[in-house]
Amino acid sequence: MIAGNLAAALVPMASGGGFTPPGPADFDLPPIVGGITKPMVMIVLSAVLIFAVTYAASRKAAIVPGRLQYAGEWAYGGVRNGIARDIIGTEHYMKFVPYLFTLFAFVLVNNYFGLIPLIQFPTFSHSGYAYGLAALSWLLYNGVGIWKHGFLGYMKHTCIPAGVRGPVLLLIAPLEFLSNILVRPVTLALRLFANMFAGHLLLILFALGGEYLLFEAFSPINAVGGVLAWVMFFGVSALELLVMFLQAYVFTLLTAMYVSGAVADEH
């Protein structure tokens, strides 16, 4: 979001010299064939890649793992133990490991598509994909809560914090409902989408801006600015490496926390 604001702030300065700043239109890629767009191909490709790699890594299930199996176990074990078990607890976590592991891998690979040469487009910068995943996580944690506590029990569990009694509930309960049921999926989706969108926009801005300054509006000062813009491009790319991982991790972590809250016993 901050990066988006920064881009917006930079745009007027550049636009004075005939430079067309990148905007949302740059994300609206033309279809490849018929109604099929690049993100559609990418999201299917990501699923195929993830399944192929994880299946190849897990197929042998050897007691002494090879390199690929070791790497697969490292990733799987990280989500399984570091996220699912630690947050949901040893009693229920195994049921949610497949979902959380798939979620983490899916978001991670689609994010890193943004930096992989020739692909270079983060799938989740199209908000629809982020909404879809957030909706699934919303269905999961609410479904689990209703399965565990019953519908009314779950509503009570979610909307009434432990130890709160009396008229103040009139204020607290709607707020809790709003926060836990309505706002959560929106923030989950927007956080992912906005980070990917803004990061990619920033990369486009530095790449195209540097190119414009160096080749179309050449002057000694502009050349320095252009080189700086390209240096920034590399800096932001490095930052994006971190952000892309973090967004995958946070999405998975928050889903695990929502599930954990839903399956928790009465306080």
Added chain:
Amino acid sequence: MRESIQAAGELNPLIPHVSEIILGAAVFLVLLLAIRKFVVPNFEKAFAERTAAIEGGLSAAETKQAEADAKLAELEKQLADARHEAARIREEAREQGAVIVSEMREQAQAEASRIVEHGKSQIEAERQQAVNSLRVEVGTLATTLAGRIVGESLDDDGRQGRVVERFLADLEAGTPGVN
């Protein structure tokens, strides 16, 4: 929806394409099912087998250790028994040796005293024999002497008397060196 946004003049990235929501969720669900069916069980199998292998190895090592300890204790016990046995045998041998030595000493003593006794009685018997033969000889000698004295010089009273007296004195003393 897309046309309406474009009609508004600017794309709003927050407004999604419905097709992308559906496609994203569907692809994710397919991947989830595939991973749940084909990948997770394999990883879990590897984890479980590894845990079992480690635990099995540990318990096997414990068993081996216990066996080794038992064996060691047994051997130590055997060693102590053997030492004890050896000491007992040595003690017994010493006792037996002492008994044998004292027996031998007694036997030797008895033998020695027997030999001494035998020698003494032999000497006594020989002496007796000598005394007997001496008596016989003294009688003969006395007779012979008396004959000579009588035949040779009866006139010399004094000499005759001295000879007889000395002879008799010698005889009575029993000295074998007389003859």
